[in-house]
Each structure stands twice: as structure tokens, then as C-alpha cells.
Amino acid sequence: MCKFKPVNPKPGKTRVQALCAFAEPTPAGVSEELWKLVNNMNQDAVAHAVRSDWCIMEMGKHLYNKHGFEVDKHEYIRQKLRELGRLCIRGGEVTNMKTIKEYVIPANFMQTVDAVKHTAQGKKGNSKSLPLKLGHSLKRMSMLLESDAIIKGDKDAAEEARAFRSLYDAKWHELVSVTSLKSLNESKWNAPQLLPFTADVQKLHNYLDEKQQQYQHDLKSEASSHNWATLAKVTLAQVILFNRRREGVMSHYRGSDCIRQFVQLCDVKNPLSLTSTRLRKHMATLSKVLNLQETELDQLADFMGHDIRVHRQFYRLPEGTLQLVKISKILMAMEQGRLADFQGKSLEEINIDPTGMWFLLKSIL
Known part of the structure; x- marks a missing residue:
């Protein structure tokens, strides 16, 4: 088998362009692995800009040396290179600069600023984070050139x-x-906080269990590629839903697509909240109410694949929700005549047991 054969070649014109790109000899100073990675991206004007710009390829070598051994980082490397490729193309529309090396010349600094802003205002709308990403890449490029x-x-x-x-x-x-x-x-202030409803998550669990049994029966009855594929998709969705982990890049099926497909079929109240990302946030957020010890919270964060500081900063219940839960428990205690249980305690000192918390969250979320 040819070692340059694309892993998942795109159909039609893009596939032909990719195969033509693989037929080109590997440039001097560029590893075969990096050349394969570059030629696995969409073969368009941006890909051509990436391959033809010496500085962008130097950035590719730097990123591949740093992350190339992690297959799940290959898409990240391609993304960084394509960002610079888009800058090269879009920047040429408002400046006279033709190569990325010109963008890190001090005398061209104000042109670089204009080019970055213009690049962020692409056909797909204004990308708010792209100027930050391009700034970091250009700064790193100056280090490589130095x-x-x-x-x-x-x-x-x-x-x-x-x-x-x-x-x-x-x-x-x-x-x-x-x-x-x-x-x-x-954008974050104006964006609604969409967390999955507990009832929707349970409905999705039940639907996937039902479909798993059905697809297993179908596969045993007829060992066809279609029946195998349907069982593989539902199994992948179940694994992601159970683990609340990020989907891999090692399968022919995208986990997010599988989740989205079954969410649309199981008739939940808020399908937009049941994505792989929001399901991860759902678990991490609700874990904040369990009064976990430092080491236990660290283990949970490690399992979910991020640093404990990220867990604390980004995956947490809004203070308003936490306070609402605690106040709700006080009101319930008053109704049941158990208010003395909280005598002399502030809201911050009230510990919520997991069982009671789960009941309250079901009613709130």
C-alpha cells in the first residue's frame, strides 16, 4: 500500500486534487509525515498557500516536531497552518505583502494588523477568536525566524x-x-446557558439502550455492513454518553454526528443542549454540588481530560443556581418543619447531600 495514500480521501474534485498533491515529491527539508499531513487537508487555495510558503511550512515542522506523535493533534496542526494560509490570501487583498515572512517585518506591523482584521472578516462572518490565534502564530513565527x-x-x-x-x-x-x-x-454574556435537562439525558439513555438491542438482533439475523454500521454508531454514542469524554479521530464515524443523529430521533425537549460538548459540561458542572475533596475533584478533572484549574474556572454551576438550590432546601426544610437543622449556618456553610441535591437539580434544570 502506498504510504502517501490519504486516510479518508474526499470524494470528487477534492479527492483528485489530493491524489495529485501526494504525487508531488516531498520538498527538501520537509519530512514525509508532515507532507502527508499537509496534503490530507482540503485541496483548495489555502492548501496551496500553505505548501508554497516557506515560513508556513517551517511552522508546520515546528508543530509536527512538538505534537506529531499525537494523532489527535494532527487536525490542530492543519488548522494552525490553514489559518496562516488564509492570512496570506486575505491579507494580499488589503496589503502588498505576499509571504508570511513579510508579516513579521517590523516596518510592516500596521499592515499586518490591517491584514489580520481583514482575514477575520471572511465570507463566513466575523471570526472573533481568529485575530488572537493569528497573533500568537505570528509571534511564534518570529521566534522561529530568530x-x-x-x-x-x-x-x-x-x-x-x-x-x-x-x-x-x-x-x-x-x-x-x-x-x-x-x-x-x-458573545458569552449574551449566549444562553444551555445545559441538558435531566429528563432529556435519561430519555436519550433509554433510547440508545432500546436501539442497541434492536441493532444487535438485526446484526445476528443478517450479518450485513448496514446492520454492523448502525450498531457501531449507537455503541459509539453510548460510550461518549457514558464516559462524557471527547470523541476520538481514530474512527470512520464522528462521535458528535452519532450523538446528533440519535438526539434528533428520540424526541427530547431541548435537542440543542444534548451535544457531546454540553454533555461533558453537564457532568462537570453537576459535580460541583457533590462537595468533592480536592483529590477527588482532581481525579474527575483528569478523567475528563483537562486541568483542575480549567475544571474550576469553566465547568461550574452559576452562583445563582447554587444559591437557588440552597435556598430551595431551606424552604423545603421549613415546609417539613426541619428548619432547626440549619440553625446558626450561613448559605455557604450549608452542605447539600448528593441525594437531596439531585432531587432539587431535577426540578430546577
């Missing part, structure tokens, strides 16, 4: 790269980042 210049003994080029970083540190936040961060924060 290292290359030092190795070659080119003091002027090394100094030029350092000068770009000085400008970046002094002016980028003011000219680019502050606007992007403001837009991102406003």
Missing part, C-alpha cells in the same frame, strides 16, 4: 525578529486583542 537567523549567523535578521516581538508585546493588545476579547466576552 532561531534560524542565529543558527545562520544573521544578526540583522535575528534583531528584526526580536523587534517585531517588541512591537507585538507593546501594541497588539491595544490594536487587535482588546477588540476581539471584548467581542468574545459579549
